Amino acid sequence: MTKEGKPIKVGVDIGGTFTDVAMEVGEALHSTKVLTDYSFPEAAIVKGIRQVAESAGVELSEIDTVIHGTTLATNALIERRGAKTAFITTQGFRDVIEMRTESRFEQYDLNITLPAPLVPRNERFVLNERIAADGSVLQPLDLAEVDELCDRIISAGYDSVAVGFIHSYINADHEKQVRDRLLAKKPDLSVSISAEVSPQMREFQRFNTVCANAFVKPIIASYLNRLVGRLETEGLTCPVFMIHSGGGIISVQTAIEYPVRLLESGPAGGAIFAAHVATRYGIDQVLSYDMGGTTAKICLIEGQVPKTSKTFEVARTYRFKKGSGMPISIPVIEMVEIGAGGGSIASVDAMRQIRVGPHSAGSEPGPACYGRGGEHPTVTDADLLLGRLDPNEFAGGSFKLITEASASAMQRDLCDRLDIDGPTAAFGISEMVDENMSNAARMHAVENGKELADFTMIAFGGAAPLHASRLCEKLGIDELLIPPGAGVGSAIGFLRAPFGFESVRSAYTKFSSFEAEQINKIIRELVNEATSFVHQLTDVQPEVECTAFMRYVGQGWEVPVTVDVREYSQADGEVLKKAFDAAYENFFGRIIDGLDVEIVSWSLRASSTMLPPPPTTVTAKNKAAEVQSERRMFDSQDGVFHQASIVARSSMQPGDWVAGPAVITERETSTIITASREVIMQADGCLLVRAKKA
Structure with a gap:
């Protein structure tokens, strides 16, 4: 904190090419980009923090908070650079992570390529145990068999162990016993159990998620411990927090225990950044577009809230093909990510x-x-x-x-x-790269039943402002916003994120046999679990939001339904049924009469309250911006070189405008205004790029 009492917060996002650092001193923002150091990522963080601290005129010891997001866990999965991992499962289910769901995502490809399982068959082990779907024990654990397997795994020199048993999401006792006996024999062994990492039904997704957690856990623990130690050596004694894939802030200790929650941490910060801008302008339909050095990310934001999901895929073998990647069942801000970046x-x-x-x-x-x-x-x-x-x-x-x-x-x-x-x-x-991104956006919109012509694009990341105007031309989007600090948008988004944690759990119930006390018990457990993680970071009582995943009996997938967090009575079964009907009709246009409805899973998010940003209105164009110079620039729509106006963003005042072709320059990026567009500086520092009016 500065001598004037202004809080100092730092957001750090490690990308595949650049490490972005954003520092807020009160309301003033300072930012920089430094090349990512693959061997020692923490070195780039320290270098970047030093640079922004120097530009802000503050000492490192004055920093109050560091919030960090990283792609390291994702890259480790994609490149298969993780710990030597063993997987223990129920006898008869050893090959689930290799058999997958047996669906063909590319039906007519005779040479279809499936992702190899994260843990090869010779490193997967079984125990003769079985939990029933209702949580009862069909086959107890043989502790002698458990001890013998523990000795084999330890003697084989595994660094990490994943444990996933059938139906453990409803009864975790067997998984916990195996973990306890492993740690009793080797206390420093890294062990992950599926009942804690992803307590959800569908064993392939759950087993794959716990294997992924175990696979990256030792390397993430090593990195985060090195990072905290290095920052302390540099004089930063403030707390260090992590951003998770659902868009909330968690402690380093939680991140070390559940590193799989970090898989989409950087992109999640970008979606939060875009949602914050959308809230300022009161825009309800936004296409968030984040393009860095390695990947491009696209996210739908409606009602100023990013779209979320409880599953996603990494390392797809077929671009745009659902089912061709490695499924991870954790709460996540839903987005499309493709290998299209500046590099x-x-x-x-x-x-x-x-x-x-x-x-x-x-x-x-x-x-x-x-x-x-x-x-x-x-x-x-x-x-x-x-x-x-x-x-x-x-x-x-x-x-x-x-x-x-x-x-x-x-x-x-x-x-x-x-x-x-x-x-x-x-x-x-x-x-080609612009068409790849526009195709991804179109497909994502169609899958969600949306028409992108009705959306506003918000673009950020080092490369996005260079390509956003062309994307708008391809997608038929009229208006584009480039926020201040767009080059380090995800890092700024970290500074806008709440302390938060989302707990998920599969718990099956039919409405025809509705039991209010069962529902109340589930909600209480979820509230206690989620709020306990938040209370580790702040004394503020968090807000809670609950979602029940429901479907008609016999269907394969569920519809998310927002439900109140309260005590339910037997009469409330009809209330929940009406909520499902409304959600189902919104998705599919009509309900199905005469079918029973079931709740399959629950999700509860606890997060600290964030004050909404002050609202702003669109500034009309007033006077022509000061043009510094001109240079030849190619326009993709016209297919020829034009003389483009060069304007420094820092010189523009609210209402200043310039017609394309033009380049708006700043330290971390440049915004390209194509020949069909014009740009107007807004009162809050955003650039409003829109189609020229006839």
Whole structure:
């Protein structure tokens, strides 16, 4: 805290290419981007915090809070760089994580490629035990058999163990016994049990989730312990918190125990950032678009609340294909993520077509123009050759981009193979990556029954403002907002997140045999569990929100229904049934008469209260912005180079406007205004980009 009593908060987001740091000193924002250090990620964090502290004129010891999100857990799963992990399950269910659900996500592909199981068959072990679907014990544990298996696993030198038994979500006793006996024999062993990591039905998803948790737990624990120790050495004695995939803040200790909850932590911060902007403007339908150096993320935000889910997939083997990835059943802000970032590598396929991603040059070596050893053309190289980037002002001028290196890589990998010139190849890369992202957005919208022409786009991340105007053209979206600090949007989103935790549990009940006390017991347990995590961080009584996942008997999947957190009576069964009818009709247009309804699972979110941001209104254009200079820039819709106006964002006042083609420059990113658009500076610092009016 400063001498004037202003709180100092720092948000840190580690991405595949850049580590973003945002510091708030009272209402003042300071930010920077530094290249991610793959070997020691904490080194980039310390470097970035030092830079923003220096620019803010504060000492590291004055910082009150550090909130951190990271893609390290996700990358470890995608690249299969985790601990040596054993999986213990019920006899007869050893191959569940390999058999999957037996659904074919690509029905006519005779050479379909399924993700390999995270734990190979020779490292999966079974015990002769069985819990029934109602929680009763059909086959007790043989403790002698348990001890013998524990000795085998320990002698084999496993670093981590996942335990997942059939129906343990309703009765966790057997899983807990196995964990206790493992830890009694080796106290420093990392053990994860599915009843705590993901107490939900559907064994394939639950088993896969606990295996993922165990797989990344030792490396995340090592990293977070190193990070906290390094920050203390640097003089930061403040608490360090983590952002989880559902968009809440948890302690480092909770993150170490449940690292699988960190899988979408960075993108979750971005969605919170976009929702905060949407709340300021009172916009109910928003498409959040986050593009960094490695990936692009798209999220639907309705009523200023990001869409959420209780499952998602990582490491899909087929782009856009549900079911082709590794399922993780944890609460998450739902979004589409594709391998399309500034560092995504372009290549030519067997049909002589340009392809972009999913492989990325990252920060080591980085795009060819970085001059750090990258040999292949990337999206950033294409943007440089198309005039969208200034080689002397990239990242605030912290390092120079080498145009000749981009041109050389483009000539070698694309031009020579396709017999085209450099600008055409760069245009092909740009158009391909933009089409990949627009296709992902269209598919996500269709799956949710939405028409994107009615939405406003909010774009952030280092590369998104470069491509957002073109995406709006492709998607038919009229208005786009680029918030202040967009280049480090996810890190700023961390500073807007509440302390929060979401507890989930499968607990089956039919409305035809409704028992109010069973419902009340479940809700009480969920409230106690979720609020206990929040109370570890703050004394404030959190707000709670409960969702019941219901379906007609015989259906395979559920509809989320928001329910009140209160004591229910027997008469309230009809109240819950009407809530389901309303939700089902909203999704599918009509209800089905005469069918019984069942509740399958529950989710309860506890979070600290966040004050809403002050509202703002759209500022109309007033006077032309001050143009610093001009440069040639390619416009994808026209297919030709134009003279584009160059305007410094810092020089623009509310109401200042400029017509495209133009580039609005700032330290962490640049906003491209295409020839069909114009931009107006808003009172809160946002750039409003909209289609030119006839």
